[in-house]
Amino acid sequence: MAGRAASSGLCLVAPGCCRRTSGCGGRGALTDREGGRQFRPELRRVGNRAPGVNAIIVARFSQGVPWQINIISYDEPTQAAATGTTGSFAIPTQFRGDQLATMEAKYADGSPAGPSNWTSYKEFWTNFQPDYGANSILMKPEFFAEVDNGPVTLTFHFWSGTQITYRLSKSGSSVTGSPV
Structure with a gap:
């Protein structure tokens, strides 16, 4: 999955899917195409960790409906x-x-x-x-x-x-x- 933040020129690419030499090299990093800086994103704990939906990530693509991804914390029922x-x-x-x-x-x-x-x-x-x-x-x-x-x-x-x-x-x- 690749996406572009219009204001910063950053490209987020999942590991192994980047084929562009100016991209992340498949390492799952954010690369500033102008400055060559790399940032490694991490999924950290979100919300208060109470049971239920603690965060929602929306993935937007060049075509189709955006995907809503719920980050859910749970314990065994x-x-x-x-x-x-x-x-x-x-x-x-x-x-x-x-x-x-x-x-x-x-x-x-x-x-x-x-x-x-x-x-x-x-x-x-x-x-x-x-x-x-x-x-x-x-x-x-x-x-x-x-x-x-x-x-x-x-x-x-x-x-x-x-x-x-x-x-x-x-x-x-x-x-x-x-x-x-």
Whole structure:
């Protein structure tokens, strides 16, 4: 990626992509083309390091829409035990700056549980959804409508790569759950 700051004549080039002799030589440096000075940029801690988005970088290119890159600080999410019904069940979740990517649901024998029983991955927003403001993951009645009585193992996948395993037990309209 290369970009030019119009007022200073500086060129920012990512390592290995600069092919111009007056550029950085592929070393990932800022080069003042007139004065030959080089500056080595570093990504330093930004913001207050509180969980969540701490900075936004906008990359603008010669064509197309600018890319917004969020700098996110996070800790590993945690979950707690819960009790509820098939009509209203929320898993207490401290997201700690991380964001939910997807969820899997399986019975004890490893077969997919719930709707779309050909896959263990369940439909975001239709079967489950995060409520970041309430620190919970809402399990929808549509999910439980197609879950058999007994234990179900949920695996929550987060953007950070963290996976949390959570065990549910359904008995009629009653649901209990706890982290594994």
